[in-house]
Amino acid sequence: MEASRHWRLKQERYTLMGEICPHCEEKIFPPRDICPACGENARNLYKYSGRGEVYSFTTVYQAPAGYEENAPYTIALVRLEEGPMLTAQLTDLGDETVEIGMPVEMVTRKLRSDGERGMLVYGYKFRPQLARTISA
Protein backbone atom coordinates (compact mmCIF):
# COMPACT_ATOMS: atom_id res chain seq x y z
CA MET A 1 0.00 0.00 0.00
CA GLU A 2 0.89 3.63 -0.35
CA ALA A 3 4.33 3.27 -1.91
CA SER A 4 4.33 6.94 -2.92
CA ARG A 5 3.46 8.03 0.60
CA HIS A 6 6.57 6.38 2.01
CA TRP A 7 8.70 7.48 -0.98
CA ARG A 8 7.90 11.13 -0.24
CA LEU A 9 9.34 10.73 3.25
CA LYS A 10 12.54 8.89 2.28
CA GLN A 11 14.84 11.87 2.75
CA GLU A 12 13.84 12.32 6.38
CA ARG A 13 13.48 8.59 7.04
CA TYR A 14 16.85 7.55 5.56
CA THR A 15 19.06 10.56 6.25
CA LEU A 16 17.34 12.58 9.00
CA MET A 17 16.95 15.48 6.60
CA GLY A 18 15.01 18.23 8.29
CA GLU A 19 14.89 21.98 8.05
CA ILE A 20 16.23 25.12 9.63
CA CYS A 21 14.25 28.34 9.72
CA PRO A 22 16.04 31.15 7.81
CA HIS A 23 14.19 33.73 9.92
CA CYS A 24 14.69 32.57 13.50
CA GLU A 25 17.16 29.65 13.12
CA GLU A 26 14.74 27.19 14.72
CA LYS A 27 15.84 23.67 13.87
CA ILE A 28 12.94 21.57 12.64
CA PHE A 29 12.51 17.80 12.51
CA PRO A 30 10.42 16.20 11.11
CA PRO A 31 10.33 18.80 8.31
CA ARG A 32 7.11 20.81 8.15
CA ASP A 33 7.81 23.88 5.94
CA ILE A 34 6.21 26.46 8.23
CA CYS A 35 8.34 27.27 11.25
CA PRO A 36 6.46 26.38 14.45
CA ALA A 37 8.47 28.99 16.36
CA CYS A 38 7.93 32.10 14.20
CA GLY A 39 5.29 31.10 11.63
CA GLU A 40 7.43 32.02 8.61
CA ASN A 41 8.29 29.75 5.68
CA ALA A 42 11.13 27.41 6.57
CA ARG A 43 12.20 25.22 3.68
CA ASN A 44 15.98 25.38 4.09
CA LEU A 45 17.22 21.82 4.36
CA TYR A 46 19.25 20.84 7.38
CA LYS A 47 20.76 17.41 7.96
CA TYR A 48 20.83 16.15 11.53
CA SER A 49 23.83 14.30 12.94
CA GLY A 50 21.78 11.35 14.12
CA ARG A 51 23.08 11.62 17.67
CA GLY A 52 20.86 12.27 20.61
CA GLU A 53 19.67 11.00 23.96
CA VAL A 54 16.67 9.16 25.31
CA TYR A 55 14.01 11.53 26.70
CA SER A 56 11.61 8.71 27.60
CA PHE A 57 11.01 5.11 26.57
CA THR A 58 8.72 2.12 26.94
CA THR A 59 8.19 -1.40 25.64
CA VAL A 60 5.36 -2.40 23.32
CA TYR A 61 4.09 -5.95 23.87
CA GLN A 62 0.63 -5.56 22.29
CA ALA A 63 1.74 -4.46 18.84
CA PRO A 64 -0.54 -2.97 16.20
CA ALA A 65 -1.25 -4.94 13.00
CA GLY A 66 1.89 -4.87 10.85
CA TYR A 67 4.28 -4.84 13.82
CA GLU A 68 3.46 -8.09 15.62
CA GLU A 69 6.52 -9.97 14.37
CA ASN A 70 8.88 -7.47 16.06
CA ALA A 71 7.11 -7.43 19.44
CA PRO A 72 8.17 -6.82 22.08
CA TYR A 73 10.06 -3.71 20.99
CA THR A 74 11.24 -0.51 22.65
CA ILE A 75 9.80 2.87 21.63
CA ALA A 76 11.53 6.07 22.65
CA LEU A 77 11.31 9.80 22.45
CA VAL A 78 14.81 10.82 21.37
CA ARG A 79 16.09 14.37 21.85
CA LEU A 80 18.52 15.05 18.97
CA GLU A 81 21.69 16.90 19.97
CA GLU A 82 20.63 19.78 17.71
CA GLY A 83 17.40 20.21 19.74
CA PRO A 84 14.37 18.63 18.04
CA MET A 85 12.76 15.48 19.40
CA LEU A 86 11.46 12.48 17.47
CA THR A 87 9.73 9.16 18.05
CA ALA A 88 11.65 6.00 17.09
CA GLN A 89 12.30 2.42 18.07
CA LEU A 90 15.47 1.56 19.92
CA THR A 91 17.41 -1.35 18.44
CA ASP A 92 20.63 -3.35 18.88
CA LEU A 93 20.21 -3.05 22.64
CA GLY A 94 21.83 -6.37 23.52
CA ASP A 95 22.17 -6.47 27.29
CA GLU A 96 22.04 -2.68 27.68
CA THR A 97 19.55 -1.32 30.18
CA VAL A 98 17.81 1.67 28.67
CA GLU A 99 17.69 4.79 30.82
CA ILE A 100 16.50 8.35 30.39
CA GLY A 101 19.52 10.32 29.17
CA MET A 102 21.17 7.37 27.44
CA PRO A 103 23.18 8.51 24.36
CA VAL A 104 21.87 6.95 21.15
CA GLU A 105 22.60 7.20 17.43
CA MET A 106 20.57 6.70 14.30
CA VAL A 107 20.68 3.58 12.16
CA THR A 108 18.50 2.52 9.22
CA ARG A 109 16.30 -0.50 9.73
CA LYS A 110 13.08 -2.06 8.47
CA LEU A 111 10.12 -0.32 10.12
CA ARG A 112 7.37 -2.57 8.87
CA SER A 113 6.28 -4.81 6.03
CA ASP A 114 2.98 -3.82 4.52
CA GLY A 115 0.74 -6.83 4.44
CA GLU A 116 0.67 -9.68 1.98
CA ARG A 117 2.16 -7.74 -0.90
CA GLY A 118 5.17 -7.37 1.35
CA MET A 119 6.22 -3.79 0.64
CA LEU A 120 8.97 -3.03 3.14
CA VAL A 121 9.22 0.37 4.79
CA TYR A 122 12.68 1.41 5.96
CA GLY A 123 13.60 4.29 8.20
CA TYR A 124 15.44 5.44 11.29
CA LYS A 125 15.81 3.57 14.53
CA PHE A 126 18.30 4.40 17.27
CA ARG A 127 20.91 2.24 18.99
CA PRO A 128 23.24 2.92 21.93
CA GLN A 129 26.08 5.20 20.78
CA LEU A 130 29.04 3.00 19.84
CA ALA A 131 31.63 5.79 19.95
CA ARG A 132 30.73 6.85 23.45
CA THR A 133 33.31 4.70 25.24
CA ILE A 134 36.10 6.07 23.01
CA SER A 135 35.16 9.72 23.24
CA ALA A 136 34.39 9.59 26.96
Added chain:
Amino acid sequence: MVNKIKTLHDILIVGIGITPVGEHWEKSIRELALDAITAARSDAAGLKPQALFVANMLAPYLSGQTQLAALLADFAGLRGIEAVALEAAGASGGIALRQAYLALASGLVDTALIVGVEKVTDHASAELEAALATASDADHEAIHGTTSTAQAALLMRRYLYEHNAPADALAYFSINAHANAATNPNAMYRRAIRIEDYTHAPMVSEPVNLFDTAPLADGAAALILARDDRLPETLPHPRVRIAASAAASTTVALHDRTDPLKLSSAAESARLTMQQAGLTHDDIDLFELHDQYSVYAALSLEAAGFAKRGQGWRLALDGAISRDGRIPICTFGGSKARGDTGGATGVYQLAEATLQLQGRAGENQIANAKIALVQCLGGAGATASTHILELVDGS
Protein backbone atom coordinates in the same frame (compact mmCIF):
# COMPACT_ATOMS: atom_id res chain seq x y z
CA MET B 1 -14.68 40.98 28.86
CA VAL B 2 -14.36 40.19 25.17
CA ASN B 3 -14.77 36.44 25.45
CA LYS B 4 -17.67 36.44 27.87
CA ILE B 5 -20.52 34.54 26.27
CA LYS B 6 -23.43 36.77 25.33
CA THR B 7 -26.19 34.58 24.01
CA LEU B 8 -29.80 35.72 24.25
CA HIS B 9 -30.88 32.37 25.53
CA ASP B 10 -29.47 29.67 27.73
CA ILE B 11 -28.67 26.39 26.05
CA LEU B 12 -29.82 23.52 28.23
CA ILE B 13 -29.19 19.82 28.48
CA VAL B 14 -32.75 18.54 28.77
CA GLY B 15 -32.30 14.81 28.39
CA ILE B 16 -29.62 12.17 28.79
CA GLY B 17 -29.29 8.53 27.87
CA ILE B 18 -26.56 6.25 29.19
CA THR B 19 -26.16 2.59 28.26
CA PRO B 20 -23.93 0.03 29.99
CA VAL B 21 -20.33 -0.13 28.75
CA GLY B 22 -19.15 -3.63 27.91
CA GLU B 23 -18.84 -6.32 25.30
CA HIS B 24 -22.18 -6.20 23.52
CA TRP B 25 -21.60 -8.94 20.97
CA GLU B 26 -25.33 -9.12 20.27
CA LYS B 27 -25.64 -5.46 19.23
CA SER B 28 -24.43 -3.58 16.15
CA ILE B 29 -23.21 0.01 16.23
CA ARG B 30 -26.61 1.31 15.13
CA GLU B 31 -28.44 -0.69 17.79
CA LEU B 32 -26.07 0.55 20.49
CA ALA B 33 -26.71 4.14 19.40
CA LEU B 34 -30.47 3.63 19.23
CA ASP B 35 -30.60 2.46 22.86
CA ALA B 36 -28.93 5.67 24.02
CA ILE B 37 -31.02 7.89 21.73
CA THR B 38 -34.27 6.30 22.88
CA ALA B 39 -33.31 6.77 26.52
CA ALA B 40 -32.34 10.42 25.99
CA ARG B 41 -35.50 11.29 24.04
CA SER B 42 -37.63 9.70 26.72
CA ASP B 43 -35.69 11.63 29.38
CA ALA B 44 -36.40 14.86 27.48
CA ALA B 45 -40.16 14.31 27.50
CA GLY B 46 -40.16 13.33 23.83
CA LEU B 47 -38.66 16.57 22.51
CA LYS B 48 -37.85 16.10 18.81
CA PRO B 49 -34.34 17.16 17.80
CA GLN B 50 -33.81 19.20 14.63
CA ALA B 51 -30.21 18.10 14.19
CA LEU B 52 -28.05 15.11 15.09
CA PHE B 53 -24.38 15.35 16.07
CA VAL B 54 -22.59 12.00 16.32
CA ALA B 55 -19.39 11.51 18.29
CA ASN B 56 -17.42 8.56 16.94
CA MET B 57 -13.79 7.74 16.19
CA LEU B 58 -13.51 4.19 14.89
CA ALA B 59 -16.55 3.33 12.75
CA PRO B 60 -14.70 3.94 9.46
CA TYR B 61 -11.99 1.43 10.51
CA LEU B 62 -13.90 -1.12 12.55
CA SER B 63 -17.42 -1.02 11.10
CA GLY B 64 -16.55 0.04 7.54
CA GLN B 65 -19.00 2.90 7.96
CA THR B 66 -18.73 6.55 7.02
CA GLN B 67 -21.82 8.81 6.99
CA LEU B 68 -22.58 7.31 10.38
CA ALA B 69 -24.73 10.31 11.33
CA ALA B 70 -27.14 9.89 8.41
CA LEU B 71 -27.29 6.18 9.11
CA LEU B 72 -28.12 6.71 12.78
CA ALA B 73 -30.67 9.47 12.10
CA ASP B 74 -32.53 7.11 9.79
CA PHE B 75 -32.24 4.13 12.13
CA ALA B 76 -33.52 6.20 15.06
CA GLY B 77 -36.68 7.25 13.23
CA LEU B 78 -35.36 10.73 12.50
CA ARG B 79 -34.95 10.33 8.74
CA GLY B 80 -34.56 13.70 7.07
CA ILE B 81 -32.94 15.77 9.81
CA GLU B 82 -29.55 17.41 9.49
CA ALA B 83 -26.94 14.94 10.73
CA VAL B 84 -23.15 15.05 10.96
CA ALA B 85 -20.45 12.99 12.67
CA LEU B 86 -17.53 14.59 14.47
CA GLU B 87 -14.21 12.84 14.89
CA ALA B 88 -11.51 14.02 17.28
CA ALA B 89 -10.45 10.65 18.74
CA GLY B 90 -11.26 10.58 22.47
CA ALA B 91 -12.36 14.22 22.33
CA SER B 92 -15.14 13.52 19.82
CA GLY B 93 -17.88 13.78 22.46
CA GLY B 94 -16.76 17.18 23.69
CA ILE B 95 -16.30 18.40 20.14
CA ALA B 96 -19.80 17.18 19.22
CA LEU B 97 -21.25 19.18 22.12
CA ARG B 98 -19.16 22.17 21.08
CA GLN B 99 -20.57 22.03 17.53
CA ALA B 100 -24.12 21.49 18.74
CA TYR B 101 -23.69 24.41 21.14
CA LEU B 102 -22.50 26.66 18.30
CA ALA B 103 -25.47 25.61 16.17
CA LEU B 104 -27.96 26.42 18.92
CA ALA B 105 -26.18 29.61 19.91
CA SER B 106 -26.33 30.80 16.29
CA GLY B 107 -30.11 30.59 16.36
CA LEU B 108 -30.22 28.37 13.29
CA VAL B 109 -30.98 25.22 15.27
CA ASP B 110 -33.36 25.08 18.24
CA THR B 111 -32.97 21.51 19.47
CA ALA B 112 -30.20 18.98 18.96
CA LEU B 113 -29.39 15.37 19.70
CA ILE B 114 -25.84 14.27 20.46
CA VAL B 115 -25.01 10.60 20.46
CA GLY B 116 -21.60 9.13 21.18
CA VAL B 117 -21.18 5.55 20.05
CA GLU B 118 -18.33 3.11 19.60
CA LYS B 119 -18.35 -0.56 18.58
CA VAL B 120 -14.98 -2.21 19.13
CA THR B 121 -15.34 -5.72 20.47
CA ASP B 122 -15.77 -7.42 17.08
CA HIS B 123 -12.02 -7.06 16.49
CA ALA B 124 -8.76 -8.64 17.56
CA SER B 125 -6.29 -6.64 19.62
CA ALA B 126 -3.74 -6.00 16.82
CA GLU B 127 -6.47 -4.42 14.70
CA LEU B 128 -7.71 -2.35 17.65
CA GLU B 129 -4.19 -1.16 18.45
CA ALA B 130 -3.72 -0.12 14.82
CA ALA B 131 -7.09 1.66 14.79
CA LEU B 132 -6.34 3.50 18.06
CA ALA B 133 -2.86 4.41 16.78
CA THR B 134 -4.52 6.47 14.02
CA ALA B 135 -4.93 9.13 16.72
CA SER B 136 -1.15 9.62 16.64
CA ASP B 137 0.88 11.18 13.79
CA ALA B 138 0.68 8.53 11.06
CA ASP B 139 3.94 9.49 9.31
CA HIS B 140 6.07 10.21 12.36
CA GLU B 141 4.68 8.17 15.26
CA ALA B 142 2.45 5.30 14.14
CA ILE B 143 4.90 4.23 11.41
CA HIS B 144 7.39 3.46 14.19
CA GLY B 145 4.95 1.06 15.82
CA THR B 146 3.80 3.32 18.63
CA THR B 147 0.43 2.75 20.30
CA SER B 148 -1.88 4.85 22.44
CA THR B 149 -0.61 2.89 25.44
CA ALA B 150 3.01 3.54 24.45
CA GLN B 151 2.34 7.28 24.22
CA ALA B 152 0.88 7.28 27.72
CA ALA B 153 3.83 5.21 28.94
CA LEU B 154 6.34 7.67 27.45
CA LEU B 155 4.59 10.49 29.29
CA MET B 156 4.20 8.55 32.54
CA ARG B 157 7.86 7.53 32.69
CA ARG B 158 8.98 11.09 32.07
CA TYR B 159 6.43 12.39 34.60
CA LEU B 160 7.69 10.09 37.36
CA TYR B 161 11.31 10.90 36.44
CA GLU B 162 11.03 14.69 36.22
CA HIS B 163 8.95 15.01 39.37
CA ASN B 164 10.86 12.42 41.33
CA ALA B 165 7.58 10.68 42.10
CA PRO B 166 7.34 7.13 43.49
CA ALA B 167 6.48 4.22 41.19
CA ASP B 168 2.94 4.03 42.64
CA ALA B 169 2.37 7.81 42.49
CA LEU B 170 -0.62 7.42 40.16
CA ALA B 171 -2.20 4.49 41.98
CA TYR B 172 -4.94 6.51 43.66
CA PHE B 173 -6.39 7.67 40.34
CA SER B 174 -7.17 4.05 39.61
CA ILE B 175 -8.34 3.33 43.16
CA ASN B 176 -10.67 6.35 43.07
CA ALA B 177 -12.10 5.37 39.67
CA HIS B 178 -12.78 1.81 40.77
CA ALA B 179 -14.35 2.95 44.04
CA ASN B 180 -16.73 5.22 42.13
CA ALA B 181 -17.57 2.60 39.50
CA ALA B 182 -18.56 0.10 42.19
CA THR B 183 -21.96 1.80 42.47
CA ASN B 184 -22.41 2.69 38.78
CA PRO B 185 -24.79 0.22 37.10
CA ASN B 186 -23.41 1.21 33.68
CA ALA B 187 -19.77 0.53 34.58
CA MET B 188 -17.74 -2.43 33.33
CA TYR B 189 -15.75 -2.96 36.51
CA ARG B 190 -17.91 -2.56 39.60
CA ARG B 191 -15.32 -3.61 42.11
CA ALA B 192 -13.19 -1.46 44.39
CA ILE B 193 -9.45 -2.16 44.31
CA ARG B 194 -6.74 -1.78 46.94
CA ILE B 195 -3.25 -0.36 46.69
CA GLU B 196 -1.89 -3.94 46.66
CA ASP B 197 -3.91 -4.69 43.54
CA TYR B 198 -2.23 -1.75 41.84
CA THR B 199 1.31 -2.46 42.95
CA HIS B 200 1.02 -6.13 41.95
CA ALA B 201 -0.68 -5.48 38.61
CA PRO B 202 1.03 -6.82 35.48
CA MET B 203 2.86 -4.30 33.30
CA VAL B 204 1.22 -3.42 30.01
CA SER B 205 3.87 -1.03 28.69
CA GLU B 206 6.29 0.00 31.46
CA PRO B 207 5.63 1.96 33.61
CA VAL B 208 1.94 1.71 32.61
CA ASN B 209 0.38 -1.26 34.39
CA LEU B 210 -3.00 -2.89 33.92
CA PHE B 211 -4.64 -0.50 36.40
CA ASP B 212 -3.22 2.58 34.67
CA THR B 213 -5.15 1.72 31.53
CA ALA B 214 -8.84 1.78 30.68
CA PRO B 215 -10.58 -1.18 29.04
CA LEU B 216 -11.79 -0.32 25.53
CA ALA B 217 -15.36 -1.54 25.08
CA ASP B 218 -18.68 -0.97 23.31
CA GLY B 219 -20.98 1.77 24.47
CA ALA B 220 -23.29 4.63 23.61
CA ALA B 221 -24.56 7.70 25.43
CA ALA B 222 -26.75 10.58 24.28
CA LEU B 223 -27.77 14.13 25.18
CA ILE B 224 -30.71 16.28 24.08
CA LEU B 225 -30.04 20.02 23.91
CA ALA B 226 -32.54 22.84 23.61
CA ARG B 227 -32.57 26.61 23.83
CA ASP B 228 -34.57 27.83 26.80
CA ASP B 229 -37.24 29.37 24.53
CA ARG B 230 -37.92 26.02 22.85
CA LEU B 231 -38.56 23.78 25.83
CA PRO B 232 -41.47 21.38 26.19
CA GLU B 233 -44.27 22.44 28.54
CA THR B 234 -43.05 20.23 31.32
CA LEU B 235 -39.50 19.08 31.89
CA PRO B 236 -39.23 16.37 34.48
CA HIS B 237 -35.72 17.26 35.66
CA PRO B 238 -33.85 20.27 37.04
CA ARG B 239 -32.39 22.44 34.29
CA VAL B 240 -28.70 22.28 33.47
CA ARG B 241 -27.24 25.00 31.27
CA ILE B 242 -24.02 25.13 29.33
CA ALA B 243 -22.27 27.97 31.10
CA ALA B 244 -19.16 27.88 28.92
CA SER B 245 -17.84 26.04 25.88
CA ALA B 246 -14.35 25.94 24.38
CA ALA B 247 -12.02 23.82 22.30
CA ALA B 248 -8.30 24.02 21.52
CA SER B 249 -5.61 21.98 19.79
CA THR B 250 -1.91 21.30 19.91
CA THR B 251 0.53 19.05 18.04
CA VAL B 252 -0.64 15.51 17.35
CA ALA B 253 2.90 14.16 17.77
CA LEU B 254 4.22 14.11 21.33
CA HIS B 255 7.74 14.83 20.09
CA ASP B 256 6.65 18.13 18.51
CA ARG B 257 5.67 19.62 21.90
CA THR B 258 8.04 22.01 23.59
CA ASP B 259 7.11 20.43 26.90
CA PRO B 260 5.37 17.05 26.48
CA LEU B 261 4.31 17.09 30.15
CA LYS B 262 2.19 20.17 29.55
CA LEU B 263 -1.22 19.52 27.98
CA SER B 264 -1.44 22.98 26.43
CA SER B 265 -4.74 22.37 24.61
CA ALA B 266 -6.32 21.20 27.86
CA ALA B 267 -4.94 24.24 29.67
CA GLU B 268 -6.13 26.69 27.03
CA SER B 269 -9.65 25.29 26.66
CA ALA B 270 -10.08 25.15 30.45
CA ARG B 271 -8.84 28.73 30.80
CA LEU B 272 -11.29 29.92 28.13
CA THR B 273 -14.26 28.29 29.86
CA MET B 274 -13.38 29.74 33.27
CA GLN B 275 -13.07 33.15 31.64
CA GLN B 276 -16.38 32.83 29.76
CA ALA B 277 -18.27 31.76 32.87
CA GLY B 278 -16.47 34.22 35.13
CA LEU B 279 -15.60 31.45 37.58
CA THR B 280 -12.60 30.48 39.66
CA HIS B 281 -11.39 27.04 40.66
CA ASP B 282 -13.18 27.29 44.01
CA ASP B 283 -16.50 27.45 42.17
CA ILE B 284 -16.05 24.05 40.51
CA ASP B 285 -17.81 21.22 42.37
CA LEU B 286 -16.58 18.36 40.22
CA PHE B 287 -14.26 17.77 37.27
CA GLU B 288 -15.01 15.02 34.79
CA LEU B 289 -11.64 14.68 33.10
CA HIS B 290 -10.01 12.34 30.58
CA ASP B 291 -8.49 9.28 32.25
CA GLN B 292 -7.94 6.74 29.49
CA TYR B 293 -4.54 6.37 31.17
CA SER B 294 -3.90 7.51 34.72
CA VAL B 295 -1.12 9.90 33.70
CA TYR B 296 -3.67 11.97 31.77
CA ALA B 297 -5.68 12.49 34.96
CA ALA B 298 -2.61 13.93 36.70
CA LEU B 299 -1.67 16.08 33.70
CA SER B 300 -5.28 17.30 33.29
CA LEU B 301 -5.52 18.44 36.92
CA GLU B 302 -2.32 20.40 36.37
CA ALA B 303 -3.42 21.80 32.99
CA ALA B 304 -6.75 23.02 34.38
CA GLY B 305 -4.95 24.71 37.25
CA PHE B 306 -6.11 22.53 40.16
CA ALA B 307 -2.49 21.56 40.86
CA LYS B 308 0.91 23.00 40.06
CA ARG B 309 3.12 21.30 37.50
CA GLY B 310 4.24 17.94 38.86
CA GLN B 311 1.78 18.03 41.76
CA GLY B 312 -1.35 16.55 40.16
CA TRP B 313 -0.64 13.06 41.53
CA ARG B 314 -0.67 14.42 45.08
CA LEU B 315 -4.36 15.37 44.76
CA ALA B 316 -5.08 11.68 44.25
CA LEU B 317 -2.82 10.61 47.10
CA ASP B 318 -4.43 13.16 49.44
CA GLY B 319 -7.97 12.08 48.61
CA ALA B 320 -8.87 15.46 47.08
CA ILE B 321 -10.30 13.70 44.00
CA SER B 322 -12.69 11.42 45.90
CA ARG B 323 -16.43 12.06 46.03
CA ASP B 324 -16.16 13.98 49.30
CA GLY B 325 -12.87 15.63 48.36
CA ARG B 326 -12.04 19.16 47.26
CA ILE B 327 -12.23 18.40 43.52
CA PRO B 328 -13.99 15.09 42.80
CA ILE B 329 -13.07 13.50 39.45
CA CYS B 330 -14.38 10.51 37.48
CA THR B 331 -17.39 10.35 39.77
CA PHE B 332 -18.92 7.34 37.97
CA GLY B 333 -15.61 5.53 37.49
CA GLY B 334 -14.17 7.38 34.52
CA SER B 335 -12.82 5.56 31.48
CA LYS B 336 -10.68 3.57 33.87
CA ALA B 337 -13.50 1.61 35.49
CA ARG B 338 -16.72 2.61 33.72
CA GLY B 339 -14.90 1.56 30.57
CA ASP B 340 -13.46 3.59 27.70
CA THR B 341 -15.67 3.96 24.65
CA GLY B 342 -13.32 5.84 22.30
CA GLY B 343 -15.15 8.70 20.62
CA ALA B 344 -18.25 8.14 22.77
CA THR B 345 -16.39 8.73 26.05
CA GLY B 346 -17.02 12.46 26.17
CA VAL B 347 -20.78 12.01 25.94
CA TYR B 348 -20.64 9.64 28.93
CA GLN B 349 -18.64 12.26 30.85
CA LEU B 350 -21.16 15.00 30.02
CA ALA B 351 -24.18 12.83 30.82
CA GLU B 352 -22.65 11.80 34.16
CA ALA B 353 -21.89 15.41 35.09
CA THR B 354 -25.49 16.31 34.23
CA LEU B 355 -26.78 13.58 36.57
CA GLN B 356 -24.63 15.05 39.35
CA LEU B 357 -26.01 18.57 38.86
CA GLN B 358 -29.61 17.30 38.66
CA GLY B 359 -29.20 15.36 41.88
CA ARG B 360 -29.85 12.11 40.02
CA ALA B 361 -26.49 10.45 40.68
CA GLY B 362 -27.80 8.01 43.27
CA GLU B 363 -25.09 6.50 45.41
CA ASN B 364 -22.52 8.42 43.35
CA GLN B 365 -24.03 11.80 44.22
CA ILE B 366 -21.68 14.70 45.05
CA ALA B 367 -23.37 16.75 47.77
CA ASN B 368 -24.65 20.16 46.58
CA ALA B 369 -23.10 19.88 43.14
CA LYS B 370 -23.98 23.03 41.18
CA ILE B 371 -21.12 23.51 38.70
CA ALA B 372 -19.20 20.86 36.76
CA LEU B 373 -16.13 21.15 34.58
CA VAL B 374 -16.04 18.52 31.83
CA GLN B 375 -12.98 18.02 29.67
CA CYS B 376 -12.45 15.61 26.76
CA LEU B 377 -9.05 14.86 25.22
CA GLY B 378 -8.21 13.23 21.91
CA GLY B 379 -5.22 10.90 21.72
CA ALA B 380 -2.42 12.40 23.77
CA GLY B 381 -4.35 15.67 24.04
CA ALA B 382 -3.96 17.08 20.52
CA THR B 383 -7.63 18.04 20.70
CA ALA B 384 -9.20 19.29 23.90
CA SER B 385 -12.75 20.40 24.49
CA THR B 386 -13.89 21.81 27.81
CA HIS B 387 -17.36 22.73 29.00
CA ILE B 388 -18.81 24.13 32.20
CA LEU B 389 -22.27 22.84 33.11
CA GLU B 390 -24.31 24.69 35.69
CA LEU B 391 -27.52 23.92 37.55
CA VAL B 392 -30.03 26.68 36.78
CA ASP B 393 -31.19 28.38 39.98
CA GLY B 394 -34.66 27.52 41.15
CA SER B 395 -35.14 24.71 38.65
